[in-house]
Amino acid sequence: MKPTTARQSDQPLSTAEIIAVGTELLTPFRSDTNSLFLTAGLNELGIVVRRKSIVGDRVDDLAAAVQSALGRVELLVICGGLGPTEDDLTRETVARVLDRPLSENPAIVARLQARFARRGWTMPANNRRQARVPAGAVALDNPRGTAPGLWMEHLGRVIVLLPGPPRELEPMFTGLVQGRLAAQATSRRLYRRVLRVAGRGESHVEERAQPVYERWRRAEPGVETTVLASPGLVELHLSTRADSEPAAAAVLDGATGELAETLGDDLFSTDGRSLPEVVGALLARERLRVAVGESCTGGLVMARLVDVPGSSGYVEAGIVAYSNAVKRAVLGVPPGVLEAHGAVSEAVALAMADGARRVGGADLGVGVTGVAGPGGGTDAKPVGTVCIAVAGPGTAEVATTVRLPGDRAMVRGQAARIALDLLRRALLRGCGGT
Amino acid sequence: MKPTTARQSDQPLSTAEIIAVGTELLTPFRSDTNSLFLTAGLNELGIVVRRKSIVGDRVDDLAAAVQSALGRVELLVICGGLGPTEDDLTRETVARVLDRPLSENPAIVARLQARFARRGWTMPANNRRQARVPAGAVALDNPRGTAPGLWMEHLGRVIVLLPGPPRELEPMFTGLVQGRLAAQATSRRLYRRVLRVAGRGESHVEERAQPVYERWRRAEPGVETTVLASPGLVELHLSTRADSEPAAAAVLDGATGELAETLGDDLFSTDGRSLPEVVGALLARERLRVAVGESCTGGLVMARLVDVPGSSGYVEAGIVAYSNAVKRAVLGVPPGVLEAHGAVSEAVALAMADGARRVGGADLGVGVTGVAGPGGGTDAKPVGTVCIAVAGPGTAEVATTVRLPGDRAMVRGQAARIALDLLRRALLRGCGGT
Numbered sequence: 001m002k003p004t005t006a007r008q009s010d011q012p013l014s015t016a017e018i019i020a021v022g023t024e025l026l027t028p029f030r031s032d033t034n035s036l037f038l039t040a041g042l043n044e045l046g047i048v049v050r051r052k053s054i055v056g057d058r059v060d061d062l063a064a065a066v067q068s069a070l071g072r073v074e075l076l077v078i079c080g081g082l083g084p085t086e087d088d089l090t091r092e093t094v095a096r097v098l099d100r101p102l103s104e105n106p107a108i109v110a111r112l113q114a115r116f117a118r119r120g121w122t123m124p125a126n127n128r129r130q131a132r133v134p135a136g137a138v139a140l141d142n143p144r145g146t147a148p149g150l151w152m153e154h155l156g157r158v159i160v161l162l163p164g165p166p167r168e169l170e171p172m173f174t175g176l177v178q179g180r181l182a183a184q185a186t187s188r189r190l191y192r193r194v195l196r197v198a199g200r201g202e203s204h205v206e207e208r209a210q211p212v213y214e215r216w217r218r219a220e221p222g223v224e225t226t227v228l229a230s231p232g233l234v235e236l237h238l239s240t241r242a243d244s245e246p247a248a249a250a251v252l253d254g255a256t257g258e259l260a261e262t263l264g265d266d267l268f269s270t271d272g273r274s275l276p277e278v279v280g281a282l283l284a285r286e287r288l289r290v291a292v293g294e295s296c297t298g299g300l301v302m303a304r305l306v307d308v309p310g311s312s313g314y315v316e317a318g319i320v321a322y323s324n325a326v327k328r329a330v331l332g333v334p335p336g337v338l339e340a341h342g343a344v345s346e347a348v349a350l351a352m353a354d355g356a357r358r359v360g361g362a363d364l365g366v367g368v369t370g371v372a373g374p375g376g377g378t379d380a381k382p383v384g385t386v387c388i389a390v391a392g393p394g395t396a397e398v399a400t401t402v403r404l405p406g407d408r409a410m411v412r413g414q415a416a417r418i419a420l421d422l423l424r425r426a427l428l429r430g431c432g433g434t
Numbered sequence: 435m436k437p438t439t440a441r442q443s444d445q446p447l448s449t450a451e452i453i454a455v456g457t458e459l460l461t462p463f464r465s466d467t468n469s470l471f472l473t474a475g476l477n478e479l480g481i482v483v484r485r486k487s488i489v490g491d492r493v494d495d496l497a498a499a500v501q502s503a504l505g506r507v508e509l510l511v512i513c514g515g516l517g518p519t520e521d522d523l524t525r526e527t528v529a530r531v532l533d534r535p536l537s538e539n540p541a542i543v544a545r546l547q548a549r550f551a552r553r554g555w556t557m558p559a560n561n562r563r564q565a566r567v568p569a570g571a572v573a574l575d576n577p578r579g580t581a582p583g584l585w586m587e588h589l590g591r592v593i594v595l596l597p598g599p600p601r602e603l604e605p606m607f608t609g610l611v612q613g614r615l616a617a618q619a620t621s622r623r624l625y626r627r628v629l630r631v632a633g634r635g636e637s638h639v640e641e642r643a644q645p646v647y648e649r650w651r652r653a654e655p656g657v658e659t660t661v662l663a664s665p666g667l668v669e670l671h672l673s674t675r676a677d678s679e680p681a682a683a684a685v686l687d688g689a690t691g692e693l694a695e696t697l698g699d700d701l702f703s704t705d706g707r708s709l710p711e712v713v714g715a716l717l718a719r720e721r722l723r724v725a726v727g728e729s730c731t732g733g734l735v736m737a738r739l740v741d742v743p744g745s746s747g748y749v750e751a752g753i754v755a756y757s758n759a760v761k762r763a764v765l766g767v768p769p770g771v772l773e774a775h776g777a778v779s780e781a782v783a784l785a786m787a788d789g790a791r792r793v794g795g796a797d798l799g800v801g802v803t804g805v806a807g808p809g810g811g812t813d814a815k816p817v818g819t820v821c822i823a824v825a826g827p828g829t830a831e832v833a834t835t836v837r838l839p840g841d842r843a844m845v846r847g848q849a850a851r852i853a854l855d856l857l858r859r860a861l862l863r864g865c866g867g868t
Contacts, residue, residue: 026483028474029662029671031465040462049460051495052488061485068502228463237463292754298740299733302754306732309808309842317764318754320726320736326751326794330764359764374743408743 012186013158015050015073016042019065021081021090022164023056034079034162034169041178043192045185046241047075057087059096066097070157075181080164082147084126090161091132091150098154100134108139108148115146140176144168151180158184188241191248195236195259196269198421202229208262209236216255221247223255231410232417233275265428268421275420276304276311282427283314283364290423291360292318293331293352295343296370296386300416317360321352331355344369344381346399349389357391364426365391368419372411386415390426398426446620447592449484449507450476453499455515455524456598457490468513468596468603475612477626479619480675481509491521493530500531504591509615514598516581518560524595525566525584532588534568542573542582549580574610578602585614592618622675625682629670629693630703632855636663642696643670650689655681657689665844666851667709699862702855709854710738710745716861717748717798724857725794726752727765727786729777730804730820734850751794755786761803765789778803778815780833783823791825798860799825802853806845820849824860832860 018039020032032054039049050073055061062081069076081090095102108131116123130147133139140149140162147163149172160177162169197205206227213225213236226237238255242248256270268278283290292302292315302318305311319330324343327333333351341347349367357365370386377383382403389399400422404414452473454466466488473483484507489495496515503510515524529536542565550557564581567573574583574596581597583606594611596603631639640661647659647670660671672689676682690704702712717724726736736752739745753764758777761767767785775781783801791799804820811817816837823833834856838848 024660026473026486027660028470028477029660031467031470033465036462036465039460043462050490051499052460054486056484064502064506065485068498072498226458226461226463298745298749299736299752299754302733303737306754306756307843311732312756312810315732315756317756317760318733318752319764320733320740320752320754322740322746322749322751329795330751330753330793360760361763376746409741 011074011156013045013047013074013181013184014186016047016075016077017051017053017069017073018049019062019069019076019078020052020054020164021057021062021078022054023058023087025054025080026056032079034164034166037166037170038077038079038173041173042075042077042181043190043239045178045181046189047181047185057081057089059089059093062089062093063097066094066159070097070154070159074156075158075160077160077162079162079169082130082149082161082163084124084130084146088129091129091134094150094152094159094161095134098134098152098159100136100152102132102134104128104131105133105139106131108133111141112146140172142168142172144171149176151177187243189243189248190239190241191245191252193238193252193256193270194272195238195256195263195267196275197234197236197263197266198232198268198275198417198424200234200266202227202234205229205234205236205263205266209259212258212262213238213255216258219251221251223251231404231406232414232421265425268424274308275417275424276308279420279424279427280305280308280311280314282424284310286427286430288363288427289314289316289360290364290366291316291356291362292366292368292419293356293359294318294320294366294368294419295322295327295352296372297368297412297416297419298322298372300412301366301368301419304416304420316362317356319356319359327352327355331359342381344371344385344387346387346389346401349387350391350397350399353389353391353397363393364423366419366423367391368415370411370415372408372415374408384411386411386418388415388419388422390422392426396426396429398422445508445590447479447481447508447615447618448620450481450509450511451485451487451503451507452483453496453503453510453512454486454488454598455491455496455512456488457492457521459488459514460490466513468598468600471600471604472511472513472607475607476509476511476615477624477673479612479615480623481615481619491515491523493523493527496523496527497531500528500593504531504588504593508591510591510593512593512595513603516564516583516595516597518558518564518580522563525563525568528584528586528593528595529568532568532586532593534570534586536566536568538562538565539567539573540565542567545575546580574606576602576606578605583610585611621677623677623682624673624675625679625686627672627686627690627704628706629672629690629697629701630709631668631670631697631700632666632702632709632851632858634668634700636661636668639663639668639670639697639700643693646692646696647672647689650692653685655685657685665838665840666848666855699859702858708742709851709858710742713854713858713861714739714742714745714748716858718744720861720864722797722861723748723750723794724798724800725750725790725796726800726802726853727761727790727793728752728754728800728802728853729756729761729786730806731802731846731850731853732756732806734846735800735802735853738850738854750796751790753790753793761786761789765793776815778805778819778821780821780823780835783821784825784831784833787823787825787831797827798857800853800857801825802849804845804849806842806849808842818845820845820852822849822853822856824856826860830860830863832856 150161216223353365353367373383579602584595650657787799787801807817
């Protein structure tokens with residue numbers, strides 16, 4: 001897909017800036033999220049984002065931002081401000097900075113009128129503004145909204161204007177912009193792979209993985225690794241530049257294979273799948289169904305499991321049993337166990353897992369009980385203490401106690417992740433018992 | 435709290451820019467969130483954010499951003515890049531732009547050494563860099579990390595440097611920066627109030643609220659209103675400038691009172707509380723306990739309820755019953771009802787609500803059953819069809835069927851919100867039955 005107006009430079013596009021336009025993005029309530037999507041798409045083409053700016057709906061501010069960005073990078077992507085109202089100034093401001101006259105494009109007017117007519121409406125006069133196109137610009141069709149995008153080339157620079165709503169911007173970028181950029185970008189694209197590790201802290205993972213990825217970094221072609229850690233999850237983002245997908249895959253497969261060996265079962269995903277997706281695939285493969293009995297996580301383990309489309313095939317039931325009465329009545333936790341060990345104990349977690357399994361008529365049960373805080377902690381069982389268990393038909397029972405840092409939401413999030421990981425490890429060991 | 439180096443301008447601070455520094459913020463994986471927190475704090479002081487920029491760990495890029503920002507606004511807040519490593523360039527770059535020599539501050543060195551000593555460690559040589567202070571700058575103590583912040587004044591501008599981690603930045607901004615800024619900002623601060631409306635679309639709310647808030651906008655002092663809509667929730671953000679909290683409260687109370695009258699029971703919060711918090715407060719006030727039986731929402735209704743600290747006082751149990759077998763066995767939904775009406779029906783939602791109530795030994799029950807997608811839809815009950823019910827002891831039963839747009843996650847999120855709102859409205863009607 002060749003652009004219709006030629007860029008006046010033969011250098012491949014390699015650096016970009018993103019400008020998000022909108023006064024609402026300068027309040028405490030809204031942030032720019034388009035730039036993350038756009039950065040991923042640009043990186044795939046080997047284009048690095050050097051700077052991001054957010055400006056309000058003010059001609060002078062936007063003009064200054066556009067002007068200075070064009071002095072720094074080869075590609076400028078501007079999102080937002082293409083609507084029909086007085087506030088929407090991007091089209092006019094960019095035309096002014098590039099000194100290009102605007103004229104109404106009759107094809108766009110006709111398309112807008114047809115769009116309104118399909119809904120039984122007459123096009124408001126305001127929307128005519130959206131059909132104005134700077135001289136030399138290519139209009140980019142927006143099937144999901146009224147604002148067309150624009151592709152412009154100017155003194156060796158490419159300027160792309162896209163509407164702000166993500167559901168309009170995303171398909172336009174993927175369908176209309178990425179191909180045009182690819183034609184002008186380096187043939188050496190950036191390819192990524194994400195490795196996900198559960199149940200280990202960042203330093204543990206670093207200690208094992210660093211010698212491997214350091215070696216791959218110095219190899220030719222090299223593999224760059226970025227480590228991103230959040231509570232209970234460590235991600236290794238590998239990237240390499242290559243001329244083709246197979247060439248990249250060969251390199252990334254090599255690095256991934258060595259990291260998989262050194263990380264063992266802690267590594268749960270090398271193909272982008274989340275922990276609930278991996279657990280779900282294991283359950284589906286083993287034709288096992290699971291039920292969850294949870295207390296402090298309040299349904300979060302269940303919610304994560306059923307986030308996955310198709311989970312009704314392997315998720316049977318979830319019971320949130322806050323009080324001891326419900327633990328007894330619904331999950332059948334023996335009163336003696338509650339009295340002897342207390343509600344937050346491995347014995348109760350196991351009884352809850354087993355109760356969920358029986359009540360739900362499932363093959364496997366998961367039980368979680370703990371103190372999420374802010375209240376409820378004791379010296380022996382402070383806030384953050386959580387007991388987690390998996391019960392299966394055979395001898396495959398496992399329980400663990402963890403002490404988690406952070407506030408209520410953090411404790412619950414980590415506990416849910418650990419419960420899913422415990423279930424995953426049980427499934428790897430073949431705990432279906434059959 | 436007076437700054438120790440005087441600013442060379444008597445104009446109150448009124449405009450700001452925020453620069454976030456860090457190459458990781460230019461990847462698809464991380465975004466700047468500090469600026470939302472900072473914007474809220476600056477707005478409170480009547481300071482408007484004119485622009486936000488994100489630059490990588492490159493001296494030239496940061497220097498250019500600082501230089502141009504100082505030409506535009508009176509206050510520049512820079513976050514990140516104050517760490518001990520080679521990548522951390524903010525201190526040195528800002529000192530260079532302002533042409534201020536750096537020198538080591540012995541008090542900071544001593545504080546850093548003591549910090550490491552408390553953990554039984556020796557301070558690494560690298561960390562000495564963090565004690566370097568540009569001439570004329572005031573160091574801002576960081577109790578949660580090694581990077582001190584810096585407050586500088588230069589040619590009528592204020593420049594504040596803060597560390598990137600939110601848990602370090604936030605208390606430093608609130609404790610050390612906001613007071614200094616207040617001394618130089620206008621005495622007319624910005625005061626806000628957030629009104630939350632459930633169960634109505636944006637256009638319905640606008641139609642009723644707009645005549646009221648338009649009148650308040652033109653009043654003196656005026657109230658600005660921003661409408662933010664997400665699926666199932668509309669927020670009206672009111673703001674006014676005033677010299678004091680009581681003066682602002684008088685104006686905001688007036689506007690809020692009129693909006694409350696016109697919006698009626700759809701308005702559920704005028705004091706910042708979320709829907710689960712409001713529902714929880716109603717349950718606590720009526721001394722009623724609730725149990726939830728849910729299918730397509732997969733535990734989300736329960737999870738939202740127990741997100742609230744103290745919810746164990748009024749949340750009894752939650753049962754996620756995916757299969758008809760579990761709906762029958764655990765929730766006691768009569769097989770005849772399932773056969774006659776199908777799993778996605780108001781009759782089944784009511785039976786689930788009633789079953790949850792009985793099984794959990796609670797006063798009120800909530801039932802949710804529907805088709806979240808992507809599979810499972812039929813012509814009569816397409817993806818997005820959800821039946822929701824609330825059951826109480828007396829005659830207080832209510833059920834509704836909605837057809838929700840969007841993907842699986844959106845359908846589930848909206849359904850959970852509608853269920854909570856149905857419960858809220860039942861509580862307002864006094865459906866405890868006692």
